[in-house]
Amino acid sequence: MAEDDGGKSETSEKGSADATDLESISSQAAYEAFLVEAKAVEPGFIEECCADIVLTYQAVMRGVENVLGSGTVVIGRLPNINVVELSMLPRLAQGLAFAALQVDRELEAASFGKLFDRVQQLRRKLRKAADALAEARLLPDADVDEVWLRGQHDVLDDCSALVALLRRNEARISGRSPVVASDIAEAEQIVGKLRVMLGQQGVESEGGSPSLIRAVELRDRFWTLLHQRYDVLWRCGAWLYGRAVDDRVPPLPVRQALIGKARSVPAEREASQAEPEQRRPSSPPQLVPASPASPPTSVPAVRDSTRHLHELQRDLERKARFLVRIGVVAPRS
Template identity: 30%
Template sequence: MADPDLQKAYEKHLLAAKALPASEVLPYRLDPDLALVNITTGMKVIYDHQAVIPAHLPQISLASLLALPELALATKYAALAAEQETPSESHVQAKLSLARDLRGKLLSVAKGLAENGIVPQAEVDAIAAGRGLRDRAEDCVSLASLFRKHAAAISGKQPITDAQINETAEVGSWLVANLRPADAPPRPSTGPTEAVEIRNRFATLLVRAHARLQVVAHYFHEEDWEERTPALGSRRIKRQSGDTRESTTATPTQTT
């Protein structure tokens, strides 16, 4: 695959994904990043034997096997698109971690500015007073607003850049929009969105194509085919001795 462009790969395989009968679409249990790594590992079998695959396994399309890395990229793109509508827990946690770091930086500087009478102490105290994840998000929005409001007064007197202020505002706004209070009623179940449905279809195509890859590996390497073409969810895990071994258990990351 010469051009590792996620969107181009997605567009190329979109019709095939949409053409899948609804009854054949599998639940989504895929980590697209792990899948891409494991497919890259498995492709060596195809490259090593592509000259003889058509003769030995004529029922399997060589072109579809060679397109596997591209299909994995397309699935990654579809997963990213779905995540924008229904952010995964790991995505939310990453945003919360970023918000914590940015809040800490901006609040520390804001406190110093307030102590020197450059910005109002009361405004900084109000931001620092709250606790909790949602408050962290709101603090990011408030801190960005504070720095923008007093931009003229603090110019040249503090190290926070405009880019950091903008990033703080963005992550805070995203979290305010996506965090739900613990006692909030559950969202009504309306079924998967179009983006989630498309992601599930791409993942189904990938699972099927990977199964064909493993058939090829088993044909040419009966003794160690699982090592040559690891499962889509395989990951390296460390033993206590420091050695590594491969876990071939696919851990579901999300089911919709």
């Protein structure tokens, strides 16, 4: 019994420490300032917040300082780049911290808080398993499309859909799935309990979702808005620093998927999933691509001049592709 009490005490202390860290950077004013924009995020693009928000805030501060502190004039000349919006990213991260604190408080206050926290863990596990099975082509094409294209943001609906998908493919994936039968049964049981407790009984309530569900959705909306705008900042950093961009605009501390998406997925989904993995090798070179090993003044041969011209041409082509990718220049038909 003493060991159990010690475990609870340790967990409580850790939760308090996390809340204290969030309190140190959170801002209700920032939350309210970005609330309308967060609510405007399309439901199909909402991402679950699986990041250390304190580390996220630190990464955002560093990225904004390195991009806008030294390159504001250059970045401001790029079409479709809102410098003011990018400069407000630290404030948006503070609003995200405030939204995350609301989720923590609702989890503690809600009678079903622990169940909801558990179903979120199970949902992540089921989705990762479904992704792995789809990547290994162990699911029918229709189910692969459901995993990658029709994922629902609602936690209970998504969890129920994943349970149904794994159950109807039980024979195909037997012995090959990282999810065991007890996980599926537990997820199904908890979803059922939560539906009863939320008064949903299998359908969404007309009166709106409880405060905990709304808090989770708003937190994820803030995270998605931050993630989208930070990606624009990263692209601007790539224009300034080339392949050294990650040293100046560090990636946000999110859990990366363990597997990639299959190439047979439709083009729209494939592009959105593959871009984070491919963007580093395809980032533009530095603004001054001169090679210190072979300065043009040391060897005035015609062959070296030709090679230098080819290097400049490749640099221009890469920059042109970068401008097309961020939407500054329209692609050729």
